[in-house]
Amino acid sequence: MTEVSRRGFLRAAAAAAALGHHAARAADPPKSSGGRPSGPTVIASANGLPATAKAAELIAQGVAPVDAVVAGVAIVEADPTDHSVGLGGLPNERGVVELDASVMDGPTHNSGAVAGLQRIRHPAQVALRVLRRTDHAILVGAGALEFARAHGFEEENLLTDEARRIWLKWKESHSDRDDWIPPVDAPDAGAVRRDSGSVLHTYGTINCDALDARGNLGGVTSTSGLSYKLPGRVGDSPIIGAGLYVDNEVGAAGSTGRGEAVIKNCASFATVEQMRAGKSPTDACLAALGRIVAHVKDARLRRADGRPNFDVKMYALAKDGRFGAASIWSGARFAVYSNGHNRLEDAGYLFDRPEDMKG
Numbered sequence: 001m002t003e004v005s006r007r008g009f010l011r012a013a014a015a016a017a018a019l020g021h022h023a024a025r026a027a028d029p030p031k032s033s034g035g036r037p038s039g040p041t042v043i044a045s046a047n048g049l050p051a052t053a054k055a056a057e058l059i060a061q062g063v064a065p066v067d068a069v070v071a072g073v074a075i076v077e078a079d080p081t082d083h084s085v086g087l088g089g090l091p092n093e094r095g096v097v098e099l100d101a102s103v104m105d106g107p108t109h110n111s112g113a114v115a116g117l118q119r120i121r122h123p124a125q126v127a128l129r130v131l132r133r134t135d136h137a138i139l140v141g142a143g144a145l146e147f148a149r150a151h152g153f154e155e156e157n158l159l160t161d162e163a164r165r166i167w168l169k170w171k172e173s174h175s176d177r178d179d180w181i182p183p184v185d186a187p188d189a190g191a192v193r194r195d196s197g198s199v200l201h202t203y204g205t206i207n208c209d210a211l212d213a214r215g216n217l218g219g220v221t222s223t224s225g226l227s228y229k230l231p232g233r234v235g236d237s238p239i240i241g242a243g244l245y246v247d248n249e250v251g252a253a254g255s256t257g258r259g260e261a262v263i264k265n266c267a268s269f270a271t272v273e274q275m276r277a278g279k280s281p282t283d284a285c286l287a288a289l290g291r292i293v294a295h296v297k298d299a300r301l302r303r304a305d306g307r308p309n310f311d312v313k314m315y316a317l318a319k320d321g322r323f324g325a326a327s328i329w330s331g332a333r334f335a336v337y338s339n340g341h342n343r344l345e346d347a348g349y350l351f352d353r354p355e356d357m358k359g
């Protein structure tokens, strides 16, 4: 980073940190006599409003946070209109849907994950079985599918007609050096946006983290991953420390956005460690994002002004019930259930989103 852009970055980070402090103060929940919120607190990425509501309902009934968040994201995994997760997720470059997911349980510090899982609508549920019914942390590809079959998960074609048409439009129009020709009246593939250089793709995902009144935490991240990825590509979502991390003494964190950047910066682990060091959840997210930005060295991943040409969003929930989220670029929201209310809140951010990154 040049000195000029470094100063700009520090100014933006300071401004964003101020925003984050505001968000964290507004988020302070009513406390029980033990100093923790008296009811469930659940956060998620913006597509997770149904998940936060469901998880909170289950936690209030006594369900453990890790089970509750998996049940919550199941609603989104089953939604064919969400092209970032489960059924209807956008496929790899060959048109095959490959799902990644991880879960982490605060009280036991156990985790489970699956990567490159095909034909199973609820990868987070399979990840929870990996946690509970194996001595392993991650199962991938054919082995993950065999494990899911052994546990009776139903197999199905996850590529909906809409997702197939979005993929086909990409396939027919992403190169003029092949023999695929798009129809002149091809419908606009609304789920596809430009957020990384000249490549058209999406990184949508759901992360959901929960805290119960006893101070126990659980988290889940589930995704169809980068659209049109190379077959076998694994993102951050199933990597503990990258797309999800829970420490029952400190808090939980998760991510959505460009998984490669999250993996290379252990961003969820870094966010939890920033909370351990005393930062508010929003400031912890901003610090992890600042580190991601500082490590973007490849010219192909930088805009002309030196800033990243991609986005990452971090979500954080502290053991005392404070919560927050932040993104590299402005405009992000996140889902929150606290104090009996389920809603979307604005996330903190590092930089104002420029016009050419909107839409």
Ligand code: GLY
Pocket: 203, 204, 205, 223, 224, 225, 226, 234, 235, 236, 237, 255, 256, 257, 258, 259, 260
């Ligand atoms: N964060 C989702 C992915 O990159 O796969």
